[in-house]
Amino acid sequence: MSTTFLNKTALITGASSGIGEALALQLAQRGCDVALIARTQARLEQVASQIKGFGRKALVLPTDLTDAQATRSAVHTVLDTWGRIDFLFSNAGQYYRSPIAKLATELLRQSMEINFYSHVELVLSALPAMLARRSGHIVLISTMDAKKGIPPDTPYVAAKCALSGFGDLLRQELYRSGVEVTIAFPGRVDTPMIAHLSVPWISAKISAERCAKAILRGVERRKAEIILPPQALLLYYFQVFAPRVADFAVRFFHLEGWEHSGRGGL
Ligand SMILES: NC(=O)c1ccc[n+]([C@@H]2O[C@H](COP(=O)([O-])OP(=O)(O)OC[C@H]3O[C@@H](n4cnc5c(N)ncnc54)[C@H](OP(=O)(O)O)[C@@H]3O)[C@@H](O)[C@H]2O)c1
Helix, strand or coil, X not given: CCCCCCCCEEEEECCCXXXXXXXXXXXXXXXXXXXXXXXCHHXXXXXXXXXXXXXXXXXXXXXXXXXXXXXXXXXXXXXXXXXXXXXXXXXXXXXXXXXXXXXXXXXXXXXHHHHHHHHHHHHHHHXXXXXXXXXXXXXXXXXXXXXXXXXXXXXXXXXXXXXXXXXXXXXXXXXXXXXXXXXXXXXCEECHHHCCEECCHHHCCEEHHHHHHHHXXXXXXXXXXXXXXHHHHHHHHHXXXXXXXXXXXXXXXXXXXXXXXXCCCC
């Protein structure tokens, strides 16, 4: 087994649920100590107790990441406690949908706060210590929607595209700094975030565990970008070479899915 994560430290945001929780548990199983950030303390405590069951240390840091000062303070707590952050998984996020014709800019701002600015704040808080040590790996969890947007996800997609752009420049600016950057672009994942959404067979939800495993494999290989699952790559290639064909595929396969919230779909 690879020793990439053995006796290392990781900070994961959105660790109380879904992909973040799965990343936390798999990292602990591979010998990593894990600091956990989300708002729901009780859920973080449950994840922490499982991490301790694997014989690793866990730090529970209940934090609202839309509060920049609280975010900085949580990062400094990890640095003060463990002296370093080897892996930073910037994963917390929320899903916002609205057709553009009905878009309230306030909703867009809300999405930008959690899906973009909170990630920037987290990275800027952790980066100086990584640069000083010339070591560290930043992993940004974007979404396949940032490679090919699906209506009516504008508030979510716009913020995730901003995050992907930030990550792309971050990786280039950190060239030869000793700090690695990986951006993950998962397709549909079976987590509470999209529990209200049924999706077509071609974009079937994968488990959070499978998603986390693929992300960690990509991080071990120091990949710049991770697109998953494999069929998402096909849509991505269509988007690059023939965007209207990709538009057609989105419509034809109903990639927006069907909401079962009693509102009769999208
Ligand atoms: N599920 C998918 O299909 C999918 C696909 C591609 C990418 N993603 C991305 O993967 C990431 C994880 O999503 P998930 O699917 O695992 O969803 P999830 O199960 O709903 O988890 C979201 C996590 O973010 C945390 N969070 C939300 N707002 C927060 C805030 N203001 N401050 C601190 N923590 C906050 C939540 O914890 P609290 O509520 O306790 O704060 C939770 O731990 C997101 O960035 C999402 O965009 C998901």
